[in-house]
Amino acid sequence: xxxxxxxxxxxxxxxxxxxxxxxxxxxxxxxxxxxxxxxxxxxxxxxxxxxxxxxxxxxxxxxxxxxxxxxxxxxxxxxxxxxxxxxxxxxxxxxxxxxxxxxxxxxxxxxxxxxxxxxxxxxxxxxxxxxxxxxxxxxxxxxxxxxxxxxxxxxxxxxxxxxxxxxxxxxxxxxxxxxxxxxxxxxxxxxxxxxxxxxxxxxxxxxxxxxxxxxxxxxxxxxxxxxxxxxxxxxxxxxxxxxxxxxxxxxxxxxxxxxxxxxxxxxxxxxxxxxxxxxxxxxxxxxxxxxxxxxxxxxxxxxxxxxxxxxxxxxxxxxxxxxxxxxxxxxxxxxxxxxxxxxxxxxxxxxxxxxxxxxxxxxxxxxxxxxxxxxxxxxxxxxxxxxxxxxxxxxxxxxxxxxxxxxxxxxxxxxxxxxxxxxxxxxxxxxxxxxxxxxxx
Numbered sequence: 378x379x380x381x382x383x384x385x386x387x388x389x390x391x392x393x394x395x396x397x398x399x400x401x402x403x404x405x406x407x408x409x410x411x412x413x414x415x416x417x418x419x420x421x422x423x424x425x426x427x428x429x430x431x432x433x434x435x436x437x438x439x440x441x442x443x444x445x446x447x448x449x450x451x452x453x454x455x456x457x458x459x460x461x462x463x464x465x466x467x468x469x470x471x472x473x474x475x476x477x478x479x480x481x482x483x484x485x486x487x488x489x490x491x492x493x494x495x496x497x498x499x500x501x502x503x504x505x506x507x508x509x510x511x512x513x514x515x516x517x518x519x520x521x522x523x524x525x526x527x528x529x530x531x532x533x534x535x536x537x538x539x540x541x542x543x544x545x546x547x548x549x550x551x552x553x554x555x556x557x558x559x560x561x562x563x564x565x566x567x568x569x570x571x572x573x574x575x576x577x578x579x580x581x582x583x584x585x586x587x588x589x590x591x592x593x594x595x596x597x598x599x600x601x602x603x604x605x606x607x608x609x610x611x612x613x614x615x616x617x618x619x620x621x622x623x624x625x626x627x628x629x630x631x632x633x634x635x636x637x638x639x640x641x642x643x644x645x646x647x648x649x650x651x652x653x654x655x656x657x658x659x660x661x662x663x664x665x666x667x668x669x670x671x672x673x674x675x676x677x678x679x680x681x682x683x684x685x686x687x688x689x690x691x692x693x694x695x696x697x698x699x700x701x702x703x704x705x706x707x708x709x710x711x712x713x714x715x716x717x718x719x720x721x722x723x724x725x726x727x728x729x730x731x732x733x734x735x736x737x738x739x740x741x742x743x744x745x746x747x748x749x750x751x752x753x754x755x756x757x758x759x760x761x762x763x764x765x766x767x768x769x770x771x772x773x774x775x776x777x778x779x780x781x782x783x784x785x786x787x788x789x790x791x792x793x794x795x796x797x798x799x800x801x802x803x804x805x806x807x808x809x810x811x812x813x814x815x816x817x818x
Contacts, residue, residue, distance in 0.1 A: 380455045388487045388681050390461060393472075396451050396480040404443045409435060444474060452484055462489040465683025487681040492736035495674040500798035502666045505659045505810045509651045513807040514644055517651060522622035525632055531619045534583045537567040541579055542615040549608045557608070561615065572598075575610065582614045634762070653756070655807055658814035660788075667791045667798075671737075672730055680728045688724035689717045696720075734790060743789050745782035753781055 379395035409431045414424050418434070421427075448469060456463055467486035473479060528540050535541050541564055547557025566576045578590040590610045598604040623629050630636070630643040638645075693715045737743075758767035771777050805813075 382459050392484045394455050398479050405440050408439050464489050464681035487683050497670050497674050502798050503801050506802045506804050507807050507810045514648050525623035526620050528618040529621050534581050535617045540565050540618040544613040545610050547608050547610045584616050586614045588612050658810050664791050667794050675733050684728045685724050688728050689720045692720040745785045749785045
């Protein structure tokens with residue numbers, strides 16, 4: 378087999394591969410001889426069909442099958458011979474495929490880059506330091522009470538946090554506009570669902586009141602026709618409902634998984650969950666800073682376009698599923714609905730970071746610590762009703778276990794890089810730590 382290699386640009390390589398005709402012809406003859414033992418053709422006894430007839434009847438089909446296999450096998454042999462690491466599938470351009478002639482083709486593909494790990498000089502990391510206080514626990518329990526509470530009609534004037542039922546009609550220069558009117562519409566005041574000033578204008582109104590609001594649509598409103606427009610809304614308030622939080626009792630505790638121990642055990646469970654969430658948030662912020670520094674130190678690393686395209690597909694599908702579209706993806710043109718440009722920058726970062734991390738792990742001979750893997754799984758399992766069942770599931774599922782091992786390895790990379798970093802601790806509240814992480818996500 379003859380192989381020649383050419384670097385076309387950056388990471389792209391072009392292999393010209395020549396395979397002796399004999400390799401294809403011998404395999405075609407072998408398969409036809411095996412088939413001849415069982416094939417039935419009128420005029421010939423079973424097992425006595427002449428090879429000439431077999432070639433005439435079945436030769437072209439068998440040859441195409443053999444050619445496909447030889448192309449795949451010879452390509453793999455060629456990249457091993459040339460010590461190449463293809464990134465993605467090659468583009469194959471046949472040059473000679475005729476019977477009796479040597480097989481020749483050109484394979485164009487990208488290779489993985491050679492990654493040289495650069496030192497991160499003067500790494501500085503800000504670490505949020507917070508505690509879960511009793512007030513924090515009380516505040517979260519109030520959220521739970523509202524989640525399990527009920528809306529009840531009240532005669533008092535509307536205030537922020539209430540749910541109102543309204544009729545409204547909007548006009549611009551005295552003319553109604555599309556989407557500006559509704560009857561019997563429920564609206565939670567303070568939700569920010571309507572344009573600025575709309576919900577604030579309802580505060581203080583009582584059931585049966587009417588009011589006209591003079592407002593302006595935001596300059597960046599999604600409808601160009603209404604962006605920045607001055608409008609009026611005539612509003613009739615039909616009813617006001619206030620949120621009546623659920624009682625702090627055994628029924629509420631049970632809904633959040635606490636069957637025994639009363640309020641004391643419930644608060645303890647809530648506090649533990651909040652502490653876990655806080656640790657995850659502060660660790661994630663530190664990890665993100667380290668990853669950003671790692672990316673910055675390898676900003677010039679070229680990454681294969683094929684890997685970026687693969688990552689774009691992953692991100693596109695994740696976004697589609699995130700918005701509840703998992704069931705109908707096969708019937709939609711996702712590339713038009715969610716263009717690749719939306720994910721290009723993030724995909725390139727993820728691919729680059731993955732390559733750098735892999736090289737860092739190899740260079741430092743890091744392996745996922747078994748005890749930490751176990752501890753991570755046990756921590757995740759602790760939030761379930763039957764933790765042992767969850768632990769056994771992870772250890773019996775190679776794919777899920779590998780995902781946990783990968784996370785632990787990432788954490789070990791972060792710790793290795795933090796060993797020589799300057800860490801600035803920043804005291805903050807629980808809510809500040811959580812909200813900062815949510816904003817970054």
